[in-house]
Amino acid sequence: MWQPGRSVSASHKGAQLFDLCLTHIGVLSRRGLAVAAAFLALLFLPTLALAHSQLISSNPRDGAVVAAAPEAFTLTFNEPVSPIAIKLARPDGSVMLIETVKVAGETVVLTPPAGLANGSYALSYRVISEDGHPVGGTIVFSIGAPSAGASRVMDDATPQASRLMILAQRVALYLGLFLGVGGAFAVNWIGAGQREGVAAVRVFLGLGLVASVLGIGLQGLDMLAVSPAALLSSAPWREGLKATYAVTLGLAALAMFTALLALSTRGGLARALALPALLLVGLSVAASGHASAADPQWLMRPAVFAHAVSVAIWIGALLPLGRALRRGGVESAAMLARFSRAILPVIALLIASGVVLAVVQVRKVEALWTTDYGIVFAAKLVMLVGLFAAGAVNRAFLTAPALSGLEGRLTSDPLTAEDAAVSLPRKAKALRVSIVLEVLLVLAILVTVANWRFTAPPRALQLAARQAVAVEVMSDKAMANVTIFPATTGPVMVTVAPMAHGTGELTVKELSVIMSNPAAGIEPIRRKAELDDDGDYVVEGVRLPVPGRWHIRIEILISDFEMTTPEGEVQIRQ
Numbered sequence: 001m002w003q004p005g006r007s008v009s010a011s012h013k014g015a016q017l018f019d020l021c022l023t024h025i026g027v028l029s030r031r032g033l034a035v036a037a038a039f040l041a042l043l044f045l046p047t048l049a050l051a052h053s054q055l056i057s058s059n060p061r062d063g064a065v066v067a068a069a070p071e072a073f074t075l076t077f078n079e080p081v082s083p084i085a086i087k088l089a090r091p092d093g094s095v096m097l098i099e100t101v102k103v104a105g106e107t108v109v110l111t112p113p114a115g116l117a118n119g120s121y122a123l124s125y126r127v128i129s130e131d132g133h134p135v136g137g138t139i140v141f142s143i144g145a146p147s148a149g150a151s152r153v154m155d156d157a158t159p160q161a162s163r164l165m166i167l168a169q170r171v172a173l174y175l176g177l178f179l180g181v182g183g184a185f186a187v188n189w190i191g192a193g194q195r196e197g198v199a200a201v202r203v204f205l206g207l208g209l210v211a212s213v214l215g216i217g218l219q220g221l222d223m224l225a226v227s228p229a230a231l232l233s234s235a236p237w238r239e240g241l242k243a244t245y246a247v248t249l250g251l252a253a254l255a256m257f258t259a260l261l262a263l264s265t266r267g268g269l270a271r272a273l274a275l276p277a278l279l280l281v282g283l284s285v286a287a288s289g290h291a292s293a294a295d296p297q298w299l300m301r302p303a304v305f306a307h308a309v310s311v312a313i314w315i316g317a318l319l320p321l322g323r324a325l326r327r328g329g330v331e332s333a334a335m336l337a338r339f340s341r342a343i344l345p346v347i348a349l350l351i352a353s354g355v356v357l358a359v360v361q362v363r364k365v366e367a368l369w370t371t372d373y374g375i376v377f378a379a380k381l382v383m384l385v386g387l388f389a390a391g392a393v394n395r396a397f398l399t400a401p402a403l404s405g406l407e408g409r410l411t412s413d414p415l416t417a418e419d420a421a422v423s424l425p426r427k428a429k430a431l432r433v434s435i436v437l438e439v440l441l442v443l444a445i446l447v448t449v450a451n452w453r454f455t456a457p458p459r460a461l462q463l464a465a466r467q468a469v470a471v472e473v474m475s476d477k478a479m480a481n482v483t484i485f486p487a488t489t490g491p492v493m494v495t496v497a498p499m500a501h502g503t504g505e506l507t508v509k510e511l512s513v514i515m516s517n518p519a520a521g522i523e524p525i526r527r528k529a530e531l532d533d534d535g536d537y538v539v540e541g542v543r544l545p546v547p548g549r550w551h552i553r554i555e556i557l558i559s560d561f562e563m564t565t566p567e568g569e570v571q572i573r574q
Contacts, residue, residue, distance in 0.1 A: 054077065054078050054135075054456075055075060055076070055077055055135070055137060056076045056077060056078050056106075056468070057076045057468070057470060058073070058074065058075050058076065058123075058139050059072075059073065059074045060073070060139070060141035061139075061141070061470050061471070061472055061481070062139045062140060062141070063140060063141070063471070063472055064141045064142070064472045065141070065142045065143075065144075065145060065146065065472070065474070065479070066141065066142070066143055067143075067144070068143065069112065069116040069143050070112065071112075072109050072110060072111060072112070073098075073109070073110040073111075073112055073123060074107055074108065074109050074110070075107070075108040075110070075125055075127075075139075076106055076107045076108075077106050077107075077108075077127070077129075077135075078106065079106060079129060080103070080105055080106055081103070081106070081108065081127040081128060081129055081135065082103065082127060082128050082242070083101050083103065083108055083125070083126075083127050084126045084127055084128055084134065084223050084224065084239065085097065085125075085126045085224065086098045086101060086108075086110060086123070086124070086125045086126070087123075087124045088112065088113070088121060088122070088123055088124075089121060089122040089123075089124065090116075090117075090119070090121060091117065091118075091119030091120055091121065091147045096113065098110050098111070098112070098113075108125070108127065110123075116143055117143070118142075118143050118144030118145065118147070119142065119143060119144070119145075119146075119147035120140065120141070120142040120146050120147045121140070121141055121142070121143070122138050122139070122140050123138065123139040123140075123141070124136070124137075124138045125137060125138075125139070126223075126224075126225060128223055128242075128243060133453075134158070134222050134223045134225070136225065158221065158222050158225045159225070159226070159227045159228075161227055161228050162218070162221040162222065162225075162226070162227060162228055163222075163454065165218055165221070165228055166218050166219075166221070166222055166453060167447075167450050167451065167453070167454075169211045169214055169215050169218050170211075170450035170453055171446055171447050171450045172207050172208060172210070172211035173208055173211040173212060173215060173249075173252060174446040174449075174450065175204045175207055175208060175443075175446065176204050176205055176206075176207055176208010176209065176211060176212070176252070176256050177208060177252055177255065177256070177281045177284065177285070177308075177312060178281070178311055178312045178315050178316055178442075178446070179200075179201070179204045179315060179316060179318075179319060179442075180201055180202075180204035180205035180207070180208050180256055180259060180316075181205070181208075181255050181256055181258075181259040181277050181278060181280070181281050181312055181316065182278070182281070182311075182312030182313060182314075182315060182316015182317065183197060183200070183201035183204065183259075183316045183317075183319055183320055184201055184205070184259035184260075184262050184263050184274050184277060184316075185259075185262075185274045185275070185277065185278045185312065185313065185316055186313070186316045186317035186320045186321070186339075187201065187263065187274075187320050188262055188270045188271045188273075188274040189271060189274060189275075190317050190320070190321075190335060190338050190339050190342060191320050191321075191324065191335050192331070192334070192335065192338075194320070194324060194331060194332075194335060196320050196321075196323035196324040196327060196332075197319040197320035197321075197322070197323040197324070198263055198320075200319050200323075201259075201263065201319065201320070202260065202263060205256045205259055205260050205263075208252065208256045209253055209256050209257065212249045212250075212252045212253040212256070213249075213253070215240070215245070215249045216237055216240040216241060216246060216249060217231045217236045217237050217240055218231075218236075218240070219236075219239070219240035219243050219245050219246070219249075220235065220236025220237055220238065220239035220240035220241075220243075221236050223236075223239045223240070223243065224236060224239055243288075244287065244288040245288050245289075247287040247288060248284050248285065248287045248288045248289070249284075250284075251280055251283050251284035251287055252280075252281075252284040254280055255277050255278075255280030255281050255283075255284055256277075258273055258274075258276060258277035258280065259273075259274065259277040261273050262274040262277060278309060278312055278313070279309065281308050281309060281312045282304070282305035282306070282308045282309040282312075283305065284308075285304055285305070285307075285308035286301045286302075286304040286305045286308065289304075299356065299360075300356075300357070300360060303353045303356040303357055304353075304357065306349055306352075306353040307350060307353040307354055307357060309349075310346045310347070310349045310350035310353065311350060313342075313346050314343065314346055314347065314350065315438075315439075315442045317339055317343075318435050318438055318439050318442070319439065320335075321335060321336065321339055321435060322432050322435040322436065322439070324336070325431055325432050325435070326432055336431075340395065343391070343395075347388075347391070358377070361373070361377075361457040361458065362374055362377060362457070362458050363458050364458065364574075366574070367458035370574070371455070371456075371457075371458050372454075372455040372456075373452065373455040373456060373457045373458055374458060376448060376449070376451050376452055376455060379448050380445055380448050380449055383441055383444055383445050383448065384445065386441055387438060387441045387442065387445070390434055390437055390438050390441065391438070393434065394431060394434050394435075394438075468483050468484060468485035468486065468487065469483070469484050469485075469487035469570055469571065469572075470482065470483045470484075471484075471552070471568050471569070471570045472568070473552060473553075473554055473566035473567050473568035474566050474568070475564045475565055475566040475567070476564070477500070477501065477558070477564040478498055478499065478500055478501065478506050478556055478564045478566055479498075479499055479500075479501060479566055480496050480497060480498040480499065480554045480556070480566045481496070481497040481499075482494065482495070482496050482497075482513075482552060482554065482568075482570070483495040483496075484570060484572075487570075487571070487572055487573055488544075488547075488572065488573050488574065489544050489545060489546060489547055489572060489573070489574055490543065490544065491540075491541050491542065491543050492542050492543075492544055493538065493539070493540045493541075493542075494513050494515075494527075494529070494538070494539045494542055495536050495537070495538050496511060496513065496529060496536060496537040496538075496539075496554055497535075497536050497537075498511065498537065498554070498556055498566075506556070506558070507558055507559070508537075508556055508557070508558070509557045509558065509559065509560075510528070510556075510557040511528075511529045511537045511554065511555065511556050511557070512526060512527065512528050512529060512554070512555040513526070513527050513529055513537075513539045513542070513552070513553075513554060513555075514526045514527075514552070514553040514554075514555065515542065515544070515550050515551065515552050515553075516550070516551050516553075517544075517546060517548055517549070517550050517551070518551065519548060519549065520546045520548060522545065522546065524553075525542060525543075525544075527539040527542055544572050546572075547572050547573050547574045548571075548572060549569050549570070549571055549572075550569065550570050550571075550572050551567065551568075551569055552567060552568060552569065552570055553565055553566075553567040554566045554567065
């Protein structure tokens with residue numbers, strides 16, 4: 001608060017500095033630019049994440065029946081992965097861990113145990129993708145012939161209790177980053193050193209620091225798909241430290257620790273600490289995750305960085321601003337005026353970066369209601385519209401009355417005794433109520449976006465769908481490996497590799513592919529296949545108009561009087 005007898009207060013000097021920043025957007029100071037450039041440069045270093053992993057193919061294929069035990073199992077993904085645990089369930093129900101594993105780019109090569117008997121097996125894999133997300137699944141195949149003793153290993157899903165703890169940890173981390181670090185920035189830059197809301201900001205920073213530590217162990221729980229009781233052992237913590245998410249947690253902890261230091265001092269040093277803390281928020285969020293992992297990297301990581309920083313500036317200012325308005329006075333009015341001037345470019349940056357992220361991640365409008373990621377995004381969007389609406393009402397109908405009569409005095413230098421005697425009008429109460437509603441909306445949004453941890457973005461799903469899908473179809477006399485590329489609606493290429501059961505040879509005089517979707521009312525689409533140079537039969541340009549389960553039948557003419565028809569089903573995506 002301004003004291004009579006002082007020509008210019010320390011807080012007023014801070015306000016002048018912030019006003020200068022607003023007047024020349026992007027020009028903080030030579031030192032500030034150097035710090036910002038150093039942090040921004042890190043965004044363009046070689047990245048640790050590429051895309052959400054999807055299994056493209058396997059050998060043996062899921063559902064395949066092979067004549068003899070393969071010399072190696074292979075799992076091919078759409079990006080490099082790191083194996084966590086791979087198990088093989090035998091026909092008798094026993095389960096063994098496969099320990100001989102080699103990684104060659106996107107392919108994981110496994111050495112099976114010797115002496116695999118005839119019957120059905122389940123190969124359960126759990127790997128971690130380069131965006132830090134565990135991916136699991138099971139491939140079922142048979143040697144010789146299927147057996148009744150086949151068992152599917154289904155322990156690749158993270159237990160519900162662990163998922164709830166991971167969700168809570170994500171929300172706590174967001175609170176520490178956005179309300180904590182963002183609040184510290186608001187206190188020292190927008191509030192010009194006023195101490196309003198500092199206690200609450202410190203609570204959020206402490207909560208976030210605890211979440212950043214627990215996040216290591218919880219990431220390990222997710223990777224190993226084990227219950228929270230495993231946190232008492234060292235395994236989850238060791239695995240968690242290997243994930244790229246550990247980089248995010250480390251940068252987040254550094255951001256919150258730096259913000260605490262900024263709150264423990266005043267003046268220029270406090271502002272000098274609050275700025276890099278804010279930049280660290282952007283770096284931590286951009287270090288891992290769905291959006292940061294997407295291509296093109298030169299666009300997506302800076303977009304994530306800008307989005308996180310603008311969110312922290314906006315919502316971080318709400319609590320300190322609300323507390324300042326409750327106290328009233330000229331300095332509180334000045335803080336409101338500075339926030340009102342600063343928020344427009346921040347919101348513009350928030351919207352621009354958000355549009356970039358949405359376009360790359362969602363891609364198609366229908367993904368908003370056809371995918372789990374899209375549903376979470378749509379819920380966030382609805383609440384965000386409400387948040388923008390509240391901000392617009394604040395600016396249009398509440399901010400101006402709250403500053404009524406002060407416009408000419410807020411920028412005076414020095415402040416006069418007359419200025420110090422002026423308090424915010426009663427209408428500032430409505431503004432405080434609106435800020436409380438904004439904070440509640442922010443909390444709801446943070447809880448909502450934390451659910452993205454358990455969803456794959458439409459971008460990744462569409463990328464996986466653009467890969468080929470393979471299925472093995474069988475009849476009493478023959479079998480065929482059928483590959484459809486891409487596994488999406490529209491024109492596709494169907495490749496068929498027919499073979500006889502056992503060790504015999506299959507004579508093929510003519511081969512046709514018939515595809516139908518009875519559930520969608522689509523009658524059989526019949527195409528004659530042509531033999532290519534590799535000995536496979538190929539049909540090009542088959543147009544599949546709708547997604548879903550398609551029935552596929554291969555008509556193999558063995559002689560003028562004999563035909564066999566292997567058939568099965570395949571999943572086609574939008």
